[in-house]
Amino acid sequence: xxxxxxxxxxxxxxxxxxxxxxxxxxxxxxxxxxxxxxxxxxxxxxxxxxxxxxxxxxxxxxxxxxxxxxxxxxxxxxxxxxxxxxxxxxxxxxxxxxxxxxxxxxxxxxxxxxxxxxxxxxxxxxxxxxxxxxxxxxxxxxxxxxxxx
Amino acid sequence: xxxxxxxxxxxxxxxxxxxxxxxxxxxxxxxxxxxxxxxxxxxxxxxxxxxxxxxxxxxxxxxxxxxxxxxxxxxxxxxxxxxxxxxxxxxxxxxxxxxxxxxxxxxxxxxxxxxxxxxxxxxxxxxxxxxxxxxxxxxxxxxxxxxxxxxxxxxxxxxxxxxxxxxxxxxxxxxxxxxxxxxxxxxxxxxxxxxxxxxxxxxxxxxxxxxxxxxxxxxxx
Ligand code: SF4
Ligand code: SF4
Numbered sequence: 605x606x607x608x609x610x611x612x613x614x615x616x617x618x619x620x621x622x623x624x625x626x627x628x629x630x631x632x633x634x635x636x637x638x639x640x641x642x643x644x645x646x647x648x649x650x651x652x653x654x655x656x657x658x659x660x661x662x663x664x665x666x667x668x669x670x671x672x673x674x675x676x677x678x679x680x681x682x683x684x685x686x687x688x689x690x691x692x693x694x695x696x697x698x699x700x701x702x703x704x705x706x707x708x709x710x711x712x713x714x715x716x717x718x719x720x721x722x723x724x725x726x727x728x729x730x731x732x733x734x735x736x737x738x739x740x741x742x743x744x745x746x747x748x749x750x751x752x753x
Numbered sequence: 754x755x756x757x758x759x760x761x762x763x764x765x766x767x768x769x770x771x772x773x774x775x776x777x778x779x780x781x782x783x784x785x786x787x788x789x790x791x792x793x794x795x796x797x798x799x800x801x802x803x804x805x806x807x808x809x810x811x812x813x814x815x816x817x818x819x820x821x822x823x824x825x826x827x828x829x830x831x832x833x834x835x836x837x838x839x840x841x842x843x844x845x846x847x848x849x850x851x852x853x854x855x856x857x858x859x860x861x862x863x864x865x866x867x868x869x870x871x872x873x874x875x876x877x878x879x880x881x882x883x884x885x886x887x888x889x890x891x892x893x894x895x896x897x898x899x900x901x902x903x904x905x906x907x908x909x910x911x912x913x914x915x916x917x918x919x920x921x922x923x924x925x926x927x928x929x930x931x932x933x934x935x936x937x938x939x940x941x942x943x944x945x946x947x948x949x950x951x952x953x954x955x956x957x958x959x960x961x962x963x964x965x966x967x968x969x970x971x972x973x974x
Contacts, residue, residue, distance in 0.1 A: 655793060658800035697797065700762035701805035739808055 650683020
């Protein structure tokens with residue numbers, strides 16, 4: 605697959621108190637963002653575990669965006685700080701197993717920041733396009749591991 | 754508790770290469786609490802190994818299981834079927850857990866973790882060493898602070914004189930144990946204890962006397 609025709613599959617885990625509302629607002633404002641991002645609403649980014657990220661990659665996601673509240677603004681005080689650490693830890697594992705660490709990224713967004721959210725999504729998609737599809741899409745895919753989206 | 758740390762994925766690959774059906778066996782006790790070898794870490798490492806295997810054509814098939822305690826027969830029995838259907842066990846228990854499994858099954862059992870020390874959770878995500886299991890505890894002499902474990906020179910009659918401020922001269926990131934001992938004995942009114950010179954310790958009770966065994970005759974039938 606050439607990188608030009610490649611449309612990355614991006615999973616965006618969005619906290620319901622900030623970026624999920626921002627995504628909603630982006631819709632109301634009729635801001636466009638590509639259809640190849642799958643938004644998963646989470647009660648708080650602190651609920652996201654490293655194993656969720658690893659499983660998503662195992663099943664063929666090209667990239668993951670973790671969108672939490674602004675630092676200091678977490679509804680549960682420090683969930684977004686926990687998520688930051690977990691994203692960093694996931695990057696370490698990705699590099700060790702031979703995937704690019706840039707395939708996962710943490711951003712901080714408030715509920716009012718619809719435009720910055722769309723910009724972040726586009727920027728992440730551009731990064732993924734430049735590094736290319738996840739090699740796990742092509743190689744030795746176990747039968748039960750297809751990404752059903 | 755026993756504190757362990759993870760090995761890197763390249764290290765695990767090196768240990769496992771040539772094998773196909775792998776059971777990654779976690780332990781739900783000490784190594785779960787120190788975030789090294791519980792169910793969650795097994796899941797993360799298993800995913801990482803499967804990803805690496807697909808990228809590097811290693812044909813690993815990784816099964817995951819975590820039992821309550823790997824150093825206890827009653828719990829080990831619960832892993833029997835999973836151990837039997839795999840070629841090799843990658844244990845995420847401490848060194849004792851790995852050996853407990855290896856003694857009971859006639860197949861390769863490998864350590865997936867580096868076992869580090871007996872210690873405590875000092876503060877969030879920070880574990881510190883407290884005891885080297887010398888076999889004859891002398892904590893009562895030192896205000897509850899172990900000079901054998903926490904003084905870099907294991908001095909029974911310290912300090913060495915090299916500490917800087919309250920830091921150990923060997924490791925500047927660690928406090929001088931003897932500074933702590935002095936302060937603690939002073940706080941509890943037992944400074945007098947430092948006036949007696951302690952005799953050299955008999956290390957026969959420790960690992961230096963050979964691997965140890967404890968038999969409680971009153972509990973044997
Ligand atoms: S004196 Fe021995 S048993 Fe007691 S804490 Fe120190 S090393 Fe452990
Ligand atoms: S500085 Fe303190 S802890 Fe370090 S070796 Fe000397 S007496 Fe022991």
